[in-house]
Amino acid sequence: MTRYTWHWILLVVTITFETVFILGDNFSSKIRDENKGCFCKLKGEIDDCSCKVETLDSLNNNKIFPRLNSLLSRNYFRYFKVNLKKVCPFWSDDSRCALKDCHVSNCPEDSVPPALVKNQKKPENKYAKKSNEDDSCEEERELGALDRTLSAESKEAFKNWTKYDESQDLFCDLDDESSADLSYVDLLLNPERYTGYKGASTRRIWRTIYEENCFKPQPTYGYEPKSFHSTKYHEPHIEDMCLEKRVFYRMVSGLHTSINTHLSARYYTPAINGFGQGVWGPNVKEFKRRFEPETTNGEGPQRLKNLYFTYLVELRAIAKAAPYLLQEEFYTGDSEEDEDVKEGIHELLHIINSFSDHFDESQLFKGNSKEALKLKEEFRNHFRNISRIMDCVGCDKCKLWGKLQINGMGTALKILFSGDTIGPQSTVNAKSKKTFQLTRTEIVTLFNAFGRLSNSIHFLEEFRAKLK
Incomplete structure (x- = not known):
């Protein structure tokens, strides 16, 4: 070959390698971008639990969600x-x-x-x-x-x-x-969905919850939230807190995430130029605004993961109360429907009890008995304050679902810390009614609050598919 031939071969090889490098770099950048998106933390073990996100996705979306959704439509x-x-x-x-x-x-x-x-x-x-x-x-x-x-x-x-x-x-x-x-x-x-509720009152609600009623180190703040359902506070360094305080913070954050997810999934888009009717449906732009790292000071992905933590806590409460719930009449006066509800509850509880990786409440409030008792009382008082803050919400639909979900979470906590013992194998049952009782309202809020979390995790699959 002549010297010129070798020159051309070398030039082609160089261009080829540069092209492969550029394409490879673009591909790597795409992977990195995906890893930095809303769902970058939704994998592996859930914080302070051994259960994995993927396990809960499968359990909820394939088994719990369809059955629970059907039950919650009953009178x-x-x-x-x-x-x-x-x-x-x-x-x-x-x-x-x-x-x-x-x-x-x-x-x-x-x-x-x-x-x-x-x-x-x-x-x-x-x-x-x-x-x-x-x-x-x-x-x-x-x-x-x-x-x-x-x-x-x-x-x-x-x-x-x-x-x-x-x-x-x-x-x-x-x-x-x-x-x-x-x-x-x-x-x-009156489904939980976007209401347009916004302004100073909405910012005050979440600011009061996070600043005055959540256990957390002194935070550094980002910019202020724009609506009742969106907060831009930095995730605190919760690894510096004890387990009980981490649990409290993650439960509140998970509830907040669930609310934001519903508002994004059931978002109202007005008719264009007044023609036709407005539509309700998933709004990807709104979802990204609430959970993308760039719009949440990097904390949106962790908030999504906190949703799974709250789900695990309430799942465990229902499992613990299973013996009690199996004896419940679910009375409405319609004997046929009441039997159908009991049958549906039995089927749902069987699925929940077959799950082997529940949240372990026995790890909470251990150590020095006096300090543990004091912390437990502080835990309870903080939660009571948050429940009272729900009466300050100015939109009735927001207040309705806020009160319901907070009451449901409170019922879950009541169950977790009731009974002779606490821990993975402990239960509460109908034979202990002198020391444990659930009212109809508590049962209704327990299942509906868990239903909100279940719906949220189901919605995440839809958003994940749209963001691919």
Whole structure:
């Protein structure tokens, strides 16, 4: 070969190697980008647990989610008895959603079960004319309105429910049980989704929860959250905290993540230029805004992982209460439906009990007995405060689901620390009703709160597929 031939061969080889290098580098960059996305931490063991994310994905999406979703559509679980009129105990009502259509309309007394209208007082009119004429809130006004529709059959059934509840030897009363402002809400008519609730009031809710009621080291803050469902606080260095405080923080963070996931998955997109109707559906852009590292100071992926931690805690609570729940009547007065619900509960509990890698609550509050008792009381008081903060939420739909999920989490904690012993093999059952009892409201909130977490994990699969 001539010298020129070798020159051309060398040039072609050089170009080929450079091309391969560039393509390879682009491929590596793509891999790195994927590893830096929302889902970069959703793999391997869940923090402070031995269970893996992949295991829970399979358990939830293939076995628990479809069965639980079906159960929660039944009358026993779909009607939640709640007081949405309680006054915020921490500050005066300055909510962003102080609009008449964003709050519950008074029901005529003759349409409400007699047991619920005794001593009922009409609420004061707190809606200023200026608030009702605020055009900037038109979308919020529509999306935040609570649907209080109840069928005549349901109203009649509630009378029997009340008689049945009053005949039970209840363990304790929830805060609202004696209030005349209690009323039933149909959860199926009021799904957890985007409401447009935003502003200073929403920022105050989450800031108060994280700054004043979560155990954590002194954080460094990012920029302020833009809505009730979005916070940009840096994840604290929780590895510096004891296990109990880490558990508390991760449970709250997991709940917050679940709320954000539902709002992204059930997001309202208005009609374009007023033509046609707006649509509800998954919004990838909104999901990325809430969980991408770039928009959350790097903490979004960890928050997604905290969702799995909260799921594990509530899963363990249901497993521990299985003997008790297997004896529950799930009474609504419709014997056929009640039997179907019991059958569905039995099937669900069988699946949950067959899971072998539950959260181990026996690792909590160990060591010095006095210090452990003090920490446990502090743990309980912090949680009570968060439950009271839910009464400060200005949008009724947000308040409804916030109260339900916090009450459900509180019920889960009550179960975990009840019974003669705690730990993987411990249970609570119907034979110990003198020392342990669940009200109908507690059971309803326990399963619906767990249902929110289950739905969120199921939604993550949809977002994962859209972000590939």
